[in-house]
Amino acid sequence: MKRPCPEPEVLPAFRLLAVLVLGLLALDALALPFKPHHDLHPLFHLAVMAGTMIALLAWLTWHRAAVRAGRWHLPLAIALFLVAPFASEIMELGHPFPEYTALARERLLLLFPPLLIVAWQYRPRAIVLFALGTAALDLALTSLAYPAALWLCSEYSGGVALRALVLLACGLLLSRLVAAQRDRQNELRDANARLARYAATLEQLAVARERTRLAWELHDTAAQALSGLAVQLEAARTLAATAPEQVAPLLERALAATREGLGETRRAIQALHAEPLAREGLIRALRQLAEAAAGRLGAALACQLPSQAAELPAEVEALYFRVAQEALENAARHSRAGQLSVTLSRTDNSITMTIADNGIGFDTSATDPAATRFGIQHMHERAELLGAKLEIASRPNAGCLVRLEWEARA
Secondary structure, three states: OOOOOOOOOHHHHHHHHHHHHHHHHHHHHHHHHHOOOOOOOOHHHHHHHHHHHHHHHHHHHOHHHHHHHHHHHHHHHHHHHHHHHHHHHHHHOOOOHHHHHHHHHOHHHHHHHHHHHHHHHOOHHHHHHHHHHHHHHHHHHHHHHOOHHHHOOOHHHHHHHHHHHHHHHHHHHHHHHHHHHHHHHHHHHHHHHHHHHHHHHHHHHHHHHHHHHHHHHHHHHHHHHHHHHHHHHHHHHHHHHHOHHHHHHHHHHHHHHHHHHHHHHHHHHHHOOOHHHHHHOHHHHHHHHHHHHHHHHOOEEEEEOOOOOOOOOHHHHHHHHHHHHHHHHHHHHHHOOOEEEEEEEEOOOEEEEEEEEOOOOOOOOOOOOOHHHHHHHHHHHHHHHOOOEEEEEEOOOOOEEEEEEEEOOO
16 A cells, blocks of 8 residues: 655655666676677666666656656656666567576566665555566566476576565565654654643743742732731821821831832842843852842851852753742741851752751741742742752741752763
């Protein structure tokens, strides 16, 4: 059964085989002057076969022929290739039978190139048809010039049968190899498709997580600031008619809350991108985060960072920056710590970051919906995506320690 259309690599390979056969025919023609005059490969035979190969190359190269012939383009090219050996056989009919038998053996070489194409492009039944059909055609042509008693039970018929078996065995073996290769390609294509879907899913999850993170950031900054501001302004409006002297302090507190909320909102906006990482590099970006968090806490800072970071993939640097950003932001908001430490160390194939404080801590097993718990979940998810190991240890009134380790794969 034929395929609807040849694979893209079939026609260039077929053209290459035709060129190789032309080269062999040219070498045979160059050797003719050195052969005896009674040699059985006259120049006329070579010219017929070379003309057939040139016609085949033209057929395989002519784009309009491929368009008009459609799915018959390749079968017709295979039939045209077979013209060469069998045209030569027709011209050899009439030679003494022993000489004709010797010439028939050489046709096996000219049948291999079309066999390769048949095994590559068609199913096993086409290989069986090719092997048996060429043998039947050979015997049919022989029967036109020689009595059946002469060739039917002779070395010639045995040679034709053996040739058919060789073509059949080689063709079926090639067909199995091609089928196995196609199966591998299909598996690879399916794996690539699954990987693309997985990557798209991860991207969607990352977008959803960032949106959720943004929602929490807005809840913790702008929403809370505006809510407090609304309460204070409502109280100021109520007191404006009954106790005007109390309005001014309320307005001062409202203004202070507005400024604080504005600062928190700016920090939240800055946390949505990693400009410091791209601009300053990982080490300086981590130092800036640590100093900013310690400044907000009024805590002593112990910062042990190397002078120069190891060369890391961009996504790994982003992981360390984001985890440090989340951990230090949580510490600045909730820990009430007096001491804060940030350490980054490396071994031959791993990078470890440790962030610790001596603040009020929290219960890591508690299912608190606060933003701190969401931040912890977010850090774990980021680490898992890159195969990093994240540990968070904390107890009430015992501080908090965040440890992130990423190991380079060999």
